[in-house]
Amino acid sequence: MAMPDPHQDVRSSSGVTISVRGVSKDYATANGETVHALDAVDLDIAAGEFVSVVGPSGCGKSTLLMLIANLVPASNGTILVDGKASKQALDRAAIVFQRDVLLEWRSVLDNVLLPIEIKHLDRAVYRQKALELLDLVGLKAFADRFPRELSGGMRQRASICRALVQAPGLLLMDEPFGALDALTREQMNFDLQRMWMRDQNTVLFITHSIEEAVLLSDRVIVMSDRPGRIAEIYDIGLARPRGAQSRSDPRFLQAVEGIRRNFMALGILSEV
Ligand SMILES: Nc1ncnc2c1ncn2[C@@H]1O[C@H](COP(=O)(O)OP(=O)(O)OP(=O)(O)O)[C@@H](O)[C@H]1O
Numbered sequence: 001m002a003m004p005d006p007h008q009d010v011r012s013s014s015g016v017t018i019s020v021r022g023v024s025k026d027y028a029t030a031n032g033e034t035v036h037a038l039d040a041v042d043l044d045i046a047a048g049e050f051v052s053v054v055g056p057s058g059c060g061k062s063t064l065l066m067l068i069a070n071l072v073p074a075s076n077g078t079i080l081v082d083g084k085a086s087k088q089a090l091d092r093a094a095i096v097f098q099r100d101v102l103l104e105w106r107s108v109l110d111n112v113l114l115p116i117e118i119k120h121l122d123r124a125v126y127r128q129k130a131l132e133l134l135d136l137v138g139l140k141a142f143a144d145r146f147p148r149e150l151s152g153g154m155r156q157r158a159s160i161c162r163a164l165v166q167a168p169g170l171l172l173m174d175e176p177f178g179a180l181d182a183l184t185r186e187q188m189n190f191d192l193q194r195m196w197m198r199d200q201n202t203v204l205f206i207t208h209s210i211e212e213a214v215l216l217s218d219r220v221i222v223m224s225d226r227p228g229r230i231a232e233i234y235d236i237g238l239a240r241p242r243g244a245q246s247r248s249d250p251r252f253l254q255a256v257e258g259i260r261r262n263f264m265a266l267g268i269l270s271e272v
């Protein structure tokens with residue numbers, strides 16, 4: 001029997017599909033004003049697809065992510081996860097925020113197993129999987145350590161393992177590497193790519209880094225300033241796995257340049 005190719009670009013997937021139709025979001029502020037955060041967003045994400053969102057601060061990226069996770073209600077429009085109202089999405093979704101939210105009094109392994117405990121699943125069954133995930137990101141030797149003994153990058157790796165331990169169909173990541181130094185961030189990109197290729201989750205990834213978005217994604221969504229709208233969607237056709245050499249691939253450079261030009265045309269970026 002042929003062995004599966006570990007570098008295969010996996011597409012058929014256990015990930016969920018997402019359908020966003022005409023979604024808007026208005027927030028009522030404390031002083032009685034209304035913030036029109038998102039406006040008429042339409043978006044389809046295929047099962048197992050890796051989609052990034054880039055856009056200026058305050059354009060509604062986190063809002064879009066929270067709407068899909070059903071953590072805040074939409075003002076208008078519908079969101080379907082695997083064809084169902086996204087109320088059920090939280091069951092299939094794991095969220096990674098910019099700052100890791102590890103519990104300081106639990107070991108790294110116990111932090112990774114937290115969702116298993118919350119869902120009353122069999123800890124013994126998932127322990128092995130948790131250790132495999134920690135191994136995958138070079139943290140196996142730290143399984144019994146406490147978060148305070150870890151660096152920022154190691155902590156964020158542990159929180160990604162925690163998100164992945166229950167095999168979510170949907171991984172929602174809100175600037176997960178924003179607080180990391182550049183070198184650690186680069187390593188995290190490769191770690192995330194490896195895990196995504198292995199697990200076939202659907203991923204919605206928010207970042208301020210155009211290069212990071214292009215390196216990781218099947219598609220990059222460019223959002224305009226508030227109220228956030230989808231200004232453009234870029235298909236990134238580069239083969240995987242994408243390594244450091246991908247950054248000098250003409251198609252990588254072309255995509256990065258195209259997105260940057262788009263931000264200039266939108267008045268979000270300006271040169272000297
Ligand atoms: N709970 C809230 N109440 C009122 N306004 C809010 C609330 N949450 C977000 N907003 C406003 O909605 C807009 C979009 O916010 P959001 O957090 O989605 O932006 P973002 O694109 O994630 O920004 P950043 O890149 O800085 O994280 C902002 O103007 C923000 O002030």
Ligand SMILES: [Mg+2]
Nearest residue numbers: 061062063174
């Ligand atoms: Mg945000």
